């Protein structure tokens with residue numbers, strides 16, 4: 001029984017080995033199949049094997065990507081799969097055959113051993129007598145044959161399976177690639193569509209937030225009904241979208257239908273083309289605004305028939321206003337709104353052309369206000385502007401519609417007065433202008449009585465072109481000025497020379513200070529009792545590089561008129577103070593410096609400040625400065641003059657009345673003026689030997705002394721004059737007898753020499 005159990009055990013072990021071999025064999029087929037493009041196929045196959053379960057479970061846990069890459073890596077061809085299958089099959093067959101052979105020979109040996117040990121065996125259990133070894137091995141041969149057959153069949157099966165799999169894999173690959181490609185196309189399409197939608201939304205948003213009005217209307221003539229307007233349209237026009245949608249485009253033109261400026265737009269609509277125009281539009285409230293319109297046709301599918309028009313409307317009201325303002329400013333005077341020089345010239349050209357046709361003369365009237373610079377300087381520029389605006393208004397009122405009133409600048413106005421059939425212009429119109437200007441004008445607390453001088457040039461007699469006519473009218477005006485306030489004068493060719501010279505001088509004077517053409521000379525003033533130099537008068541000199549030395553009498557008045565005397569006077573004051581201080585420091589004693597003040601300087605608001613600053617800057621003591629005023633300056637407005645003088649006195653400076661006796665001084669007023677010195681004018685001194693003048697000089701000296709004023713005589717040229725002055729107690733003198741005005745170095749030399757007046 002033991003032998004039978006052993007045989008059964010051998011059979012079990014062989015069966016187990018065959019089972020394992022079959023499992024490996026099948027796994028091999030699966031691997032080969034997987035290797036040929038079926039990555040997931042091995043899973044169920046391998047899971048049959050208990051020993052492979054962990055691997056299978058673990059594999060299931062691995063990401064597909066790793067598995068796929070594994071199978072790809074062990075990629076084997078179809079023939080290799082078949083060969084592997086065949087090899088495995090043959091190996092297994094050989095193994096089975098060897099096992100069968102071993103079992104048979106072991107069984108035979110055990111049976112014979114059992115029989116030899118005296119046990120009886122059924123005949124069927126004994127090996128047949130005479131049976132050959134081959135006959136005994138038939139079973140093994142069957143195993144061998146079966147194994148070979150199975151191997152071939154398995155190989156054929158694997159070959160067929162793997163071939164089919166590879167075809168399927170190829171087709172699957174191709175389909176997958178096609179699908180992937182289609183998928184890619186689809187993704188691209190979706191992305192493009194999303195992009196298009198996004199950009200459409202963006203464009204829609206842009207139209208919505210646009211600052212310019214956008215209107216979409218149908219292309220159906222003649223209504224071109226509005227289908228859409230953006231919020232900017234509502235904002236600009238005041239119409240709500242609901243109020244205009246469905247309305248005719250033309251209705252937006254407001255009350256003025258069929259306007260010229262809309263022609264281009266209506267033509268563009270009619271001809272279905274682009275068009276643009278600058279037009280006037282009307283808001284819902286009826287107010288007008290300027291806009292630039294662009295109209296463009298919108299076609300179906302890009303090149304189909306025109307289905308709509310889009311109208312973009314830019315509100316250019318601000319630009320138009322700005323342009324009109326610029327245009328106005330280019331041709332008008334900003335302050336008064338009158339025509340400026342450019343427009344005047346234009347109008348003058350036109351008026352001359354009319355005159356040439358009509359034969360009726362044309363007057364060009366140049367107007368200059370009297371004392372305007374005085375107003376400007378004393379009351380300030382705001383007051384000056386008020387005067388100019390008032391005068392402009394008055395000139396406009398005094399002239400006719402056909403006349404032109406222009407302002408050239410400053411206080412200079414020009415009128416163009418064409419003569420018409422009714423007889424104008426004539427002297428009457430000039431009088432009317434004078435009267436209009438002369439109306440009292442209230443400036444703050446002051447009431448002003450303005451006046452003007454006028455010069456008239458007549459076309460065609462006094463000039464053939466605009467510039468000449470204006471220039472000649474200007475010359476005539478200067479002549480009128482010379483006659484005094486409120487005069488007018490017609491141009492005459494004889495006026496030309498003198499006035500042109502003056503005009504030239506004027507323009508030179510404007511730059512003289514900055515070009516350093518001024519310098520000062522000093523004329524010594526001497527004490528008559530001691531004969532010593534006690535002071536000097538600073539006198540302004542203009543040395544022009546081409547015109548040479550220009551006398552103060554030729555330019556001081558001009559500078560005064562032009563208002564230039566203020567900066568020039570400041571310069572004189574500072575320069576003279578600095579020089580006087582320098583001489584004091586050089587040890588020439590406490591010399592007194594006399595400086596002339598002009599009327600305009602005297603009235604200027606910051607005179608006090610200017611004087612104080614000159615003293616502070618130079619270090620000259622106020623007591624050493626004497627300011628020379630003229631009679632006319634102080635007598636013009638006694639109250640105001642007294643106040644100014646008091647302020648100057650408070651600074652500590654000395655005040656003198658220059659040219660005393662020449663004006664209309666009321667001697668009674670003298671006592672009220674806080675002055676220190678009276679200067680006898682040289683005209684009295686020169687004729688001192690005549691009884692009348694001698695009497696005047698004597699009276700002046702005595703009056704001055706009674707008022708405790710010092711008296712200084714100027715223009716002393718002769719010893720007789722000197723003797724007379726000494727005899728009558730005059731305190732000081734200056735004049736050519738002792739010295740002419742001297743340059744700085746000459747004056748220094750005189751001081752060094754210690755020159756003195758000859759004793760009496």
Ligand SMILES: Nc1nc2c(ncn2[C@@H]2O[C@@H]3COP(=O)(O)O[C@H]4[C@@H](O)[C@H](n5cnc6c(=O)[nH]c(N)nc65)O[C@@H]4COP(=O)(O)O[C@H]3[C@H]2O)c(=O)[nH]1
Nearest residue numbers: 539540552556572596597598715716717734735736737741
């Ligand atoms: N025939 C003659 N003349 C003499 C004699 N002694 C002095 N003179 C002249 O008399 C003028 C005296 O100055 P003024 O009466 O203030 O008269 C001055 C003054 O009113 C004005 N002026 C001069 N410098 C200035 C200045 O800096 N500012 C202002 N506002 N006016 C000035 O110009 C006027 C004329 O000045 P100038 O031509 O320098 O003339 C000076 C001087 O040269 C003499 O013995 N005989």
